[in-house]
Amino acid sequence: MKKPETQELRTMHAMLCQAIADPTRIALLYELNDGPKNVTQLVNALSLPQGTVSRHLKTLRERYLVHTRRDGSYIHYELADSRVIDALDLMRAIKSDILARQRNLAEAVMK
Amino acid sequence: MKKPETQELRTMHAMLCQAIADPTRIALLYELNDGPKNVTQLVNALSLPQGTVSRHLKTLRERYLVHTRRDGSYIHYELADSRVIDALDLMRAIKSDILARQRNLAEAVMK
DNA sequence: TTCGTATATTCGTTTACCCATATATGCGAT
DNA sequence: ATCGCATATATGGGTAAACGAATATACGAA
Numbered sequence: 001m002k003k004p005e006t007q008e009l010r011t012m013h014a015m016l017c018q019a020i021a022d023p024t025r026i027a028l029l030y031e032l033n034d035g036p037k038n039v040t041q042l043v044n045a046l047s048l049p050q051g052t053v054s055r056h057l058k059t060l061r062e063r064y065l066v067h068t069r070r071d072g073s074y075i076h077y078e079l080a081d082s083r084v085i086d087a088l089d090l091m092r093a094i095k096s097d098i099l100a101r102q103r104n105l106a107e108a109v110m111k
Numbered sequence: 112m113k114k115p116e117t118q119e120l121r122t123m124h125a126m127l128c129q130a131i132a133d134p135t136r137i138a139l140l141y142e143l144n145d146g147p148k149n150v151t152q153l154v155n156a157l158s159l160p161q162g163t164v165s166r167h168l169k170t171l172r173e174r175y176l177v178h179t180r181r182d183g184s185y186i187h188y189e190l191a192d193s194r195v196i197d198a199l200d201l202m203r204a205i206k207s208d209i210l211a212r213q214r215n216l217a218e219a220v221m222k
Numbered sequence: 223t224t225c226g227t228a229t230a231t232t233c234g235t236t237t238a239c240c241c242a243t244a245t246a247t248g249c250g251a252t
Numbered sequence: 253a254t255c256g257c258a259t260a261t262a263t264g265g266g267t268a269a270a271c272g273a274a275t276a277t278a279c280g281a282a
Contacts (some may be wrong), residue, residue, distance in 0.1 A: 009206075010134040016202050018132035022240085023121040026128070039259055049242070054260055064209045073249050073258055081208065087201040090194050091127050095120075097192065098175045133270085150229055160272070165230055170269095184228055184279045224282085231276070239268075247260070252253105 019063040020088060024048065025056045032066060033085045036078035130174040131199060135159065135167050143177060144196045147189035 005013070020026060024046070031037060031045050039057065043050050057077060060066040065084055069076045079085070116124070131137060135157070142148060142156050150168065154161050168188060171177045176195055180187045190196070 005138075007134065010137055012206050012210075013199070013203055014132055014134040014137055016206050017128060017137070017199075020202075021125055021129035021132040023118065023125040024240090026121055026125055027116075040257090050259075051243075051261085052241070055240090058260080065205075070249095075259065081205050083201050083205055087198040087205075088124070088128075090198040090201070091131075092124055094176075094192050094194055094198075095123050095127050099123075129269095151227090161229075162231085162273080163271075166270090169230080181279095186229065226281085227279085229276100229278075231274105233272105233274080235271085237268105237270070240266085242265095243263085245260100245262075248258080250255100250257090252255080 016063055016065070019060055019065055020084065020091075022056065022059075024052065025060060026088060028053070028056055028060065029065070029079065029084060029088060032077055032079045033082065036069070036076045038071075038074040038076050040074075042077070127174055127176070130171055130176055131195065131202075133167065133170075135163065136171060137199060139164070139167055139171065140176070140190065140195060140199060143188055143190045144193065147180070147187045149182075149185040149187050151185075153188070 020029065027046050028042060031042055037045070039050065039053060042057075043053050046053065057066065061068065065080055066077050067080050069078070131140065138157050139153060142153055148156070150161065150164060153168075154164050157164065168177065172179065176191055177188050178191050180189070
């Protein structure tokens with residue numbers, strides 16, 4: 001009864017995951033989780049070159065994880081689906097557990 | 112009160128996400144979600160070259176998303192943390208919604 | 223020891239991504 | 253039209269990661 005995902009669907013799945021597989025884009029997504037922001041605000045918040053921010057926003061846009069709303073000369077970006085934050089939080093929790101386990105291991109070795 | 116993640120932590124976060132950003136590894140993780148399997152079983156399940164499977168398993172191992180148990184000449188792989196499946200499911204749900212929206216859009220244009 | 227199966231790794235190549243810098247475009251104001 | 257700011261994209265270079273094919277290692281059985 002379990003139908004296998006086609007290769008194409010899995011590739012799309014992977015492309016979506018790839019979108020969140022970069023430190024800058026992770027930071028951008030969390031920033032946008034606080035509310036819509038324009039590019040300049042994101043540049044200031046992350047202290048990154050404007051070109052870099054725009055490039056990563058393009059990646060997120062192309063994968064439909066953010067969308068834009070023009071307001072005069074500003075373009076406001078916002079999260080398209082807050083579940084991406086849930087997914088990021090899950091991965092972050094996994095990471096924290098891995099780190100905690102390694103810390104415990106290190107302590108055990110020290111004694 | 113919100114402490115910013117260090118760059119290093121965010122990089123680790125991204126490395127974990129990168130681990131799930133490949134179609135083959137996604138397939139491997141879902142396979143392992145059904146229960147532990149050895150490499151040959153995974154090779155047969157996914158119809159991929161053994162070298163390819165081993166290489167991707169190494170990636171997952173290095174990031175602590177799977178762990179191994181040797182049993183005679185077999186090495187059984189199992190999920191280290193089932194939350195990674197939850198994260199993958201979230202991303203898959205997001206993907207499905209994107210596809211549905213595009214289908215609706217296409218239909219609307221047709222009429 | 224040798225053989226056969228299971229798993230891992232190496233090699234060479236290609237593809238894809240990241241960054242920084244520079245340049246281009248879009249829009250409001252003058 | 254031009255100026256200035258906001259945003260986007262193009263270019264070039266470095267690095268990482270993907271693949272197939274081949275080879276190496278680990279283990280059990282004989």
